[in-house]
Amino acid sequence: MxxxxxxxxxxxxxxxxxxxxxxxxxxxxxxxxxxxxxxxxTDALVDGVxxxxxxINFEDLGYKSFAVNISDIAAMGGYxxxxxxxxxxxxxxxxxxxxxxxxxxxxxxxxxxxxLLGGDTVSSGTFFISITMIGKPFHKPLTRSGAKxxxxxxxxxxxxxxxxxxxxxxxxxxxxxxxxxxxxxxxxLPEPRVTLIQYLVKHFRINSCIDVSDGLxxxxxxxxEMSKTGFSLDADKIPISREEIGAFFSKNESYFKxxxxxxxxxxxxxxxxxxxxxxxxxxxxxxxxxxxxxxITDGNKNIFSQGKKINWKSIKKGFSHF
Amino acid sequence: MxxxxxxxxxxxxxxxxxxxxxxxxxxxxxxxxxxxxxxxxTDALVDGVxxxxxxINFEDLGYKSFAVNISDIAAMGGYxxxxxxxxxxxxxxxxxxxxxxxxxxxxxxxxxxxxLLGGDTVSSGTFFISITMIGKPFHKPLTRSGAKxxxxxxxxxxxxxxxxxxxxxxxxxxxxxxxxxxxxxxxxLPEPRVTLIQYLVKHFRINSCIDVSDGLxxxxxxxxEMSKTGFSLDADKIPISREEIGAFFSKNESYFKxxxxxxxxxxxxxxxxxxxxxxxxxxxxxxxxxxxxxxITDGNKNIFSQGKKINWKSIKKGFSHF
Numbered sequence: 001m002x003x004x005x006x007x008x009x010x011x012x013x014x015x016x017x018x019x020x021x022x023x024x025x026x027x028x029x030x031x032x033x034x035x036x037x038x039x040x041x042t043d044a045l046v047d048g049v050x051x052x053x054x055x056i057n058f059e060d061l062g063y064k065s066f067a068v069n070i071s072d073i074a075a076m077g078g079y080x081x082x083x084x085x086x087x088x089x090x091x092x093x094x095x096x097x098x099x100x101x102x103x104x105x106x107x108x109x110x111x112x113x114x115x116l117l118g119g120d121t122v123s124s125g126t127f128f129i130s131i132t133m134i135g136k137p138f139h140k141p142l143t144r145s146g147a148k149x150x151x152x153x154x155x156x157x158x159x160x161x162x163x164x165x166x167x168x169x170x171x172x173x174x175x176x177x178x179x180x181x182x183x184x185x186x187x188x189l190p191e192p193r194v195t196l197i198q199y200l201v202k203h204f205r206i207n208s209c210i211d212v213s214d215g216l217x218x219x220x221x222x223x224x225e226m227s228k229t230g231f232s233l234d235a236d237k238i239p240i241s242r243e244e245i246g247a248f249f250s251k252n253e254s255y256f257k258x259x260x261x262x263x264x265x266x267x268x269x270x271x272x273x274x275x276x277x278x279x280x281x282x283x284x285x286x287x288x289x290x291x292x293x294x295x296i297t298d299g300n301k302n303i304f305s306q307g308k309k310i311n312w313k314s315i316k317k318g319f320s321h322f
Numbered sequence: 323m324x325x326x327x328x329x330x331x332x333x334x335x336x337x338x339x340x341x342x343x344x345x346x347x348x349x350x351x352x353x354x355x356x357x358x359x360x361x362x363x364t365d366a367l368v369d370g371v372x373x374x375x376x377x378i379n380f381e382d383l384g385y386k387s388f389a390v391n392i393s394d395i396a397a398m399g400g401y402x403x404x405x406x407x408x409x410x411x412x413x414x415x416x417x418x419x420x421x422x423x424x425x426x427x428x429x430x431x432x433x434x435x436x437x438l439l440g441g442d443t444v445s446s447g448t449f450f451i452s453i454t455m456i457g458k459p460f461h462k463p464l465t466r467s468g469a470k471x472x473x474x475x476x477x478x479x480x481x482x483x484x485x486x487x488x489x490x491x492x493x494x495x496x497x498x499x500x501x502x503x504x505x506x507x508x509x510x511l512p513e514p515r516v517t518l519i520q521y522l523v524k525h526f527r528i529n530s531c532i533d534v535s536d537g538l539x540x541x542x543x544x545x546x547e548m549s550k551t552g553f554s555l556d557a558d559k560i561p562i563s564r565e566e567i568g569a570f571f572s573k574n575e576s577y578f579k580x581x582x583x584x585x586x587x588x589x590x591x592x593x594x595x596x597x598x599x600x601x602x603x604x605x606x607x608x609x610x611x612x613x614x615x616x617x618i619t620d621g622n623k624n625i626f627s628q629g630k631k632i633n634w635k636s637i638k639k640g641f642s643h644f
Binding site for chain 1: 323324325326328331332334335338339342343344346347348349353354356357358360362363364365366367368369370371372403404406407408409410411412413415416417420421424425427428431435436437438439440441442443444445446447448450452454456
């Protein structure tokens, strides 16, 4: 049993491999930046941890495995070029599942036009997928560390959707929702925001960006810590899928808000800009909904609701993947 | 249970992802070649398949996990620049083991001067390590497909050493060897031949290259198939660690020769050159022993011993990792 948690382990790794021999941006962002401004990210999905192989549709799994990696590239202001796929095949896996997995992979490849250039296929007691994705920024790389006091904080899409989908799958939903299919889709088929970031970097100055994988509060904290800033988050502005939740929302607001604050895996973009962005125009041009949810500050990390400061501890922080 | 074997699965993947959108060399070589001539390879090691976590020294495991990836870069005529490490941590893994793993990783990093720029840490039922390594060719990328009829075939080091080490570990050794520690070291700590390939590409024309991971015969066949050539291999010239095997060699020659033909994971380089190479000079300059073992031909794949053709079927082919 490992006593060091996920972040402890990453810290140990970082320490062992410092300082760098070459000029490059490494651990601590959504992707590394190497020569020629190439962006490199790697993400693994493990059976029993990130999905259940006897429940998940393998076409969705193929799509999602690449989507989460492309999302990291999008968060760095880029688009995907080359992918490398490693499959750890367990005895439970059938040929049909692999064919479906490749169908989903093929679908997302056609959408984002990247090439699969290699990988590894190995036997494993536990089925796993490990993908490395190499991409390139549309303009220049965006990082988590560029936020400046005064920046407006924006996020794309709705917050907490994927977490609602996951609670449904795990049969831990405390309160029902109306549009179940919507939340399942948001969990199984996250959409990397490549077109959005392409539009944004072309028309606006974006100072920092991250994709929401650990949860809104956790990921906003990552931006603040890396940028050495604070933030003032307006909880009432956080976009929640009220319509899809339906009648149960108003009775159980705090439950759904908690998921919106801390639920992970939405793979939406959270970014900051020194100027206001015309949200309606972005929606019209890219088809993606963005919302201003607060400002970057010089001070502490504060959350407000109806003008009052909310007790930070009362909100569950972004979850650790361990 | 997957009915398609390793090569069947790779074929399926290749088919699903063709043709490529961009100019790049992908699946089928030791590493992919992307823009800026960067080389990318990825290799995974899985507990219970490639090593046993309750038997292996984790410092060796850390070293080897990176070594096998660097070996792929060396086989492409290059040196490593950037690494990405994914660890799937099972419940059996202790903090001490991870510290030792990182010590081994640190050791090989210092030797080959690459940077670790990222990765992923996840929980997993089975402990696994997945590494992506990005490198650059010293001169230009070497491939498996460049062999020409008339080329001399060379290999570095001795053949079958790692397989002898593995048989010892698995307690399946049919005949004892004298220098046990030597074979264990050759299995646990393969040495990527970066210095050798640097010297070779500087002084000689190298038409094709591969690292011996599937076994000498299997990997020579890969070169021949990709280059659309045949070969004439002189079995008597294949370098075997006779001295380290000791007195038992002469009595059990066919057993040790079989391991030399088909044993995998030596991570030596197998390469072809249109001109004879001064083996003694290479040894003096690089410290690595190379041996000419045959010629590339227009014809079939033939193996000779004492001037006579050996029945190809009598030799076990290079093993599939599945």
